[in-house]
Amino acid sequence: MATSIHFCHCKAQTHPNLSAYLAPNTTFTTSYRSKSSTFSKLRLKYVPLRHTHISNHLEKSSESLIASAMIATDDPLKIGILGFGNFGQFIAKALKRQGHAVLATSRSDYSEYCQQNGIEFFRNIDGLCEEQPDVILVCSSILSTETVVRGIPMHKLKPDTIFVDVLSVKQFPRNLFLDVLPPEFGIICTHPMFGPESGKHGWAGLPFVHDKVRITENNVQDRKCAQFLSIFEQEGCRMVEMSCEEHDRHAAGSQFITHTIGRILSHLDLESTPINTKGYETLLQLTENTVSDSFDLYYGLFMYNIENLDRAFETVKQKLFGRLHDILRKQIVGRVPPKTRVSISNPTTSFLPNTDNMKDLSSFAMPSLAQENHDESRVASTMDSLVPH
Numbered sequence: 001m002a003t004s005i006h007f008c009h010c011k012a013q014t015h016p017n018l019s020a021y022l023a024p025n026t027t028f029t030t031s032y033r034s035k036s037s038t039f040s041k042l043r044l045k046y047v048p049l050r051h052t053h054i055s056n057h058l059e060k061s062s063e064s065l066i067a068s069a070m071i072a073t074d075d076p077l078k079i080g081i082l083g084f085g086n087f088g089q090f091i092a093k094a095l096k097r098q099g100h101a102v103l104a105t106s107r108s109d110y111s112e113y114c115q116q117n118g119i120e121f122f123r124n125i126d127g128l129c130e131e132q133p134d135v136i137l138v139c140s141s142i143l144s145t146e147t148v149v150r151g152i153p154m155h156k157l158k159p160d161t162i163f164v165d166v167l168s169v170k171q172f173p174r175n176l177f178l179d180v181l182p183p184e185f186g187i188i189c190t191h192p193m194f195g196p197e198s199g200k201h202g203w204a205g206l207p208f209v210h211d212k213v214r215i216t217e218n219n220v221q222d223r224k225c226a227q228f229l230s231i232f233e234q235e236g237c238r239m240v241e242m243s244c245e246e247h248d249r250h251a252a253g254s255q256f257i258t259h260t261i262g263r264i265l266s267h268l269d270l271e272s273t274p275i276n277t278k279g280y281e282t283l284l285q286l287t288e289n290t291v292s293d294s295f296d297l298y299y300g301l302f303m304y305n306i307e308n309l310d311r312a313f314e315t316v317k318q319k320l321f322g323r324l325h326d327i328l329r330k331q332i333v334g335r336v337p338p339k340t341r342v343s344i345s346n347p348t349t350s351f352l353p354n355t356d357n358m359k360d361l362s363s364f365a366m367p368s369l370a371q372e373n374h375d376e377s378r379v380a381s382t383m384d385s386l387v388p389h
Contacts, residue, residue, distance in 0.1 A: 074227050076100045080133035082125065082148055083140035084110045085294065087166065090196040091139065092119060094203070094235055103128050129156040134224050138165045138173070141296035142303075145173060149180050160221040162186035162228065168255055168301060170244035174213055186221050187213040188228070189244050191251065192237070197292040204236030209251075211244050256301040260309070262290025263298060 077100045081088045084106035092102050096118060104114055105122040114121035122128040129152065136157070140148045145167065163185055165173040170189045177187045192199075193207040215225045233239055242250075265287045272284060290298075302309065 074223060077135055077224065077227055078103065078131065078133040079135045079137055079228075080104070080128045080131070081137045081139055082106075082128075082152075083138065083144075084108075084114075084121075085139070086196050086292075087294075088137075088139035089113070090199070091137065091166070091192075092117070094231060098231055098234060100231070103131055103133055125151065126153055126156065129153050132156070132158045133161070134158075135162045135164060135228055138163065141294060142167050142169065142172070143296050143299065146176055149176055154182055154185075157185075159184045160186065160216075160219075160224070162188060162215070162221060162225060164188045164190055164228065166190055166192060168251065168297060170209075170211065170247045174211070174244045177213070184216075186215045186225060188215070188225060189213055191247060192232070193251075195289075195293055197289045202236065203232070206237055207240050208232045208237035209240045209242050209247055211242060211247070213244070256309075258286065259290045259293070259298045259301055262286045266291045 077095075079095055079100055080103040081092060082105060084092070084104040085108075088104065088106070089110075092104065095102050102119045103122065104110065104119055105125050105128045109121075109123070111121045111123075113119075120131075125148075136152070138145060138148065145165070159182070163177055163181055165177070167173050168191060170191060174187070174189050177185075177189075181187065189211045191209040192203075193209060194203065199206060210229060212225060215222055229239070265283055270284060270287060273280075276284075
């Protein structure tokens with residue numbers, strides 16, 4: 001009986017990797033031999049799932065994937081928050097969600113809150129700086145920011161520390177940072193265009209404005225900057241890179257008028273009704289969103305817009321007094337002695353507008369026809385006292 005001896009020879013040919021995300025494309029060549037014959041070769045080729053689609057995608061977005069991979073493999077950031085009020089706590093929740101270490105310090109004692117939420121709290125800023133965080137996130141009010149920043153012991157921080165602010169105006173913190181911080185420190189000026197009230201259901205689609213004022217490229221600081229900004233990107237924010245000057249042109253005035261209207265409405269004790277219109281619902285929501293922010297925020301906006309506010313109020317005031325002047329003039333000039341009046345069948349009152357609600361304006365006029373025999377100088381004096389100068 002003839003005996004067949006089979007030999008198996010396997011050869012692996014490995015093509016170059018497309019990226020770290022793809023397994024090698026491997027071809028196995030197998031041949032079977034016996035003493036009497038040679039069988040045909042069987043070629044087995046392993047092709048990864050959707051190979052063409054993935055490779056095309058990688059070619060188009062290789063830089064983005066490499067950057068994401070670098071960020072993903074970096075160690076979690078250590079972020080120190082200066083000012084742990086409502087907004088500081090609001091931001092800290094997102095930082096913790098993404099696995100970063102959070103340190104905090106504030107004038108008030110938040111040690112119990114921090115202990116419950118896995119945050120390390122320091123009673124003074126020196127203790128926080130001794131931990132050498134990667135990022136210092138300044139969440140103090142606009143009125144106290146300069147005092148806070150100038151009081152930081154810079155010598156206790158790492159030379160590549162990144163400073164970030166979240167104020168509603170941007171040129172002020174930028175100029176402050178450039179003036180106070182050592183030149184090797186990184187600077188990112190940011191403005192999350194949302195807060196604890198408007199962002200309570202998530203940050204998806206909400207604008208996050210940022211300006212990388214001073215970041216050293218192609219080193220650890222650059223990587224940590226990208227890692228920090230990716231926190232907000234991963235939360236779903238709409239990332240908007242914009243200079244501090246452009247931001248202030250767009251946002252300072254619009255934010256101020258929004259907060260001004262909201263603050264005024266909050267003192268009118270507005271309540272929801274069974275017949276709310278959409279416009280009224282918007283006003284109620286505006287009031288709720290603005291009054292939840294600290295008054296220091298509004299006051300800071302006010303200080304940067306005080307001239308605009310004064311000019312707007314003066315314009316409205318002049319229009320109101322101008323209308324009042326016209327009403328009084330018609331009241332006074334329209335009253336003439338009865339003997340000179342032209343008889344009319346249906347006399348009407350000379351008050352404008354002709355409504356019961358405006359009858360109290362008669363107190364500005366002369367009390368009776370019998371007292372109208374005054375000289376022109378008295379009338380002019382009365383008119384002059386009613387018109388603002």
